[in-house]
Amino acid sequence: MRLEGKVAIVTGAGSGMGEAIAHTFANEGALVAVLDVDEANGGRVAGAIGARARFVRCDVTNKADIDAAVAATERAFGRLDILINNAGASHINKPLLDIGEAEFERVFAVNVKGVFLFAQAAVPLMRRGGGGAIINIGSTAGLRPRPGLSAYNATKGAVHNLTKTLAVELAPARIRVCAIAPVATDTPLLPTFLGAADGQREKFIATVPLGRLAQPQDIANVALFLASDEAAFLTGNIVEVDGGRCV
Numbered sequence: 331m332r333l334e335g336k337v338a339i340v341t342g343a344g345s346g347m348g349e350a351i352a353h354t355f356a357n358e359g360a361l362v363a364v365l366d367v368d369e370a371n372g373g374r375v376a377g378a379i380g381a382r383a384r385f386v387r388c389d390v391t392n393k394a395d396i397d398a399a400v401a402a403t404e405r406a407f408g409r410l411d412i413l414i415n416n417a418g419a420s421h422i423n424k425p426l427l428d429i430g431e432a433e434f435e436r437v438f439a440v441n442v443k444g445v446f447l448f449a450q451a452a453v454p455l456m457r458r459g460g461g462g463a464i465i466n467i468g469s470t471a472g473l474r475p476r477p478g479l480s481a482y483n484a485t486k487g488a489v490h491n492l493t494k495t496l497a498v499e500l501a502p503a504r505i506r507v508c509a510i511a512p513v514a515t516d517t518p519l520l521p522t523f524l525g526a527a528d529g530q531r532e533k534f535i536a537t538v539p540l541g542r543l544a545q546p547q548d549i550a551n552v553a554l555f556l557a558s559d560e561a562a563f564l565t566g567n568i569v570e571v572d573g574g575r576c577v
Contacts, residue, residue: 331359332558337407339363339399341390341448342417344371346517347467350546351414351553356382358554360412363403365390367417390417390444393451400451410455412557415445415466415489420522423478434481441485442492449496453505461504463557466493467549468509470572479523486511490568497566506565508556513572515544539574 338355342348344366356362356379364379365388366372376385384406388399403410419440421433445466456462471479472486493509500507514523514534520543524530535542552571555561570576 332554332560333412334359336360336411336557337363337403337409338412338414338557339365339403339410339448339452340414340416341365341388341444343375344368345375346519347512347515347546347549348414348416349375350550351416352376352383353379354547354550354554355412355557356380358558360557361407363399363406365399365417390448391439393447396444396447396451400448400455404455409459410452411459411462413448413452413456413462413464414553414557415448415464417444418467418519420479420482420519422522423524425478426480429481437481437485438488441482442488445489445492449492449507453500453503456505457503462506463561464496464500464505464507465553465556466507466509468493468511468568470511470513470570470576473511473568473570474576482523493568494566501565506556506561508561508564508567508569510549510552510556511568511570511572511576512544512549513538513570513575515546515549517546537575538572539577542573544571544573 338360340352343352343364362383364376364385367389372385376383386399389395468489469486471483472490475483497507
């Protein structure tokens with residue numbers, strides 16, 4: 331049990347990568363706060379995990395929701411060791427001039443503001459516990475950006491930069507901060523990234539040296555390593571989980 335005795339918050343845990351991470355962490359001994367704005371799916375995931383999980387509804391763009399979720403986790407489990415900032419949003423793949431201001435503001439609110447506010451809420455609790463690990467879900471879009479997702483790409487670049495900043499700032503408190511940069515992953519958001527044109531999935535796969543999309547479990551496996559004591563000397567790393575696409 332690589333996370334025995336640990337308490338984790340996973341945002342956006344009602345589907346996709348967050349769901350896989352929540353299950354993987356619980357299977358490895360962690361107590362998991364399953365956070366999502368989608369009550370039906372968040373409750374489903376927590377219910378499937380069982381006694382090791384609690385569902386907490388949380389809108390990651392809302393500071394009051396975030397503070398309440400961290401407080402609820404402490405009440406339920408007594409501490410916080412791991413924060414997975416997984417909740418994410420995108421706009422439809424389209425040219426720069428077609429991206430509206432409301433779309434721009436939404437992806438920045440979910441992908442950047444949410445990560446920042448969750449770190450602010452979680453760090454005091456981690457400090458009281460003697461340290462912890464924050465793992466942010468970035469993207470290869472922040473490392474090797476391509477046309478059609480300009481606002482989304484910018485948010486992931488911001489996540490990577492924030493990860494490195496916090497890694498240095500929080501190191502004295504024994505709080506490690508890393509990010510995972512997945513390639514396009516087989517989740518409900520995938521059609522948003524690829525766009526509507528026929529054959530986009532196959533065209534994208536052809537650009538990945540290992541010849542497939544990422545699966546949620548690929549991301550969960552790396553998150554498990556980064557959250558575990560095996561990664562005790564890693565902080566500030568942006569870990570590409572991309573089948574070689576960024577090479």
